[in-house]
Amino acid sequence: MTSTAQHALSHAVAQREFLTFVLGEEHYALDIMAVKEIRGYEPVTRIANAPAFIKGVLNLRGDIVPIVDLRMKFNVGEASYTEFTIVIMLNVDGRIVGVVVDGVSDVIALAEEEVRPPPEFGVAFDSQYLVGLATIDEQLVILVDIEKLISSEELSLFEQKQNNVQE
Numbered sequence: 001m002t003s004t005a006q007h008a009l010s011h012a013v014a015q016r017e018f019l020t021f022v023l024g025e026e027h028y029a030l031d032i033m034a035v036k037e038i039r040g041y042e043p044v045t046r047i048a049n050a051p052a053f054i055k056g057v058l059n060l061r062g063d064i065v066p067i068v069d070l071r072m073k074f075n076v077g078e079a080s081y082t083e084f085t086i087v088i089m090l091n092v093d094g095r096i097v098g099v100v101v102d103g104v105s106d107v108i109a110l111a112e113e114e115v116r117p118p119p120e121f122g123v124a125f126d127s128q129y130l131v132g133l134a135t136i137d138e139q140l141v142i143l144v145d146i147e148k149l150i151s152s153e154e155l156s157l158f159e160q161k162q163n164n165v166q167e
Contacts, residue, residue, distance in 0.1 A: 016112075020105040020141060021088065024076045027139055028101075029108065030146045034090045038104055041085035058098060060089070067098040073149070074129075092150040099146075108141070110134050115143060 018029035044056030044067050053072035058065045067087065071079055079085075079102060087098040115132040131143035 015109045017107055017109050018141075018143065019088070019107055020136075021086070021101040022103045022105060023071050023074060023101055024079075026076070027105065027136075027141045028070075028144050029134070029141050030088075030090075030144045032107060034092055034146050036089040036091045036096060039087045039089060039098075040083065041081045041087055041100060055100065060096065060098075063096055065089070065096045065098050067100060068150075069100045071100070071102070090146055090150065092147055095150070097150050108134075108136055110143075118142075 017032040019032045019035050020027055020029045022028070042058060044058050046056040047054065050056070053069050055067045055069050058067055069078070071077060081100070084103065086101050086104050088101060088104070089096060089098050115134050117132050118130040129145055129149045131145045134141045134143060
């Protein structure tokens with residue numbers, strides 16, 4: 001194998017695919033391997049005392065799935081839900097969670113060297129859910145660490161409340 005072919009092969013192996021989505025004016029992306037399906041928004045059942053970013057739960061083929069509004073989680077502002085509102089169903093560590101976004105854009109492939117670390121903003125900004133930043137067609141894309149987002153303390157508290165209700 002030529003060195004050019006080896007470089008192309010190693011470059012292809014080092015790439016990861018991301019699903020891009022929009023919240024307000026910003027472009028985000030998450031690892032496509034976590035995506036189970038993409039659906040339109042459906043009415044949910046509210047859960048008393050759940051954090052505001054958890055819009056409620058949905059019965060998805062027998063599974064009770066929490067629905068998280070990423071606009072509220074990222075403090076982008078609340079939006080009204082329409083027939084164009086999208087819910088991305090994610091499988092994170094065997095747990096299904098729906099995340100509400102304004103729209104889905106594309107699937108992109110990024111090599112490791114194309115991802116820059118998120119800047120440090122200090123205590124005024126919480127970047128714990130960010131993997132990094134990338135530029136696609138001159139558009140900045142914020143890469144979300146969905147495992148950290150979904151395993152957040154608030155969602156764990158929600159699951160404890162849900163388990164207490166079921167017992």
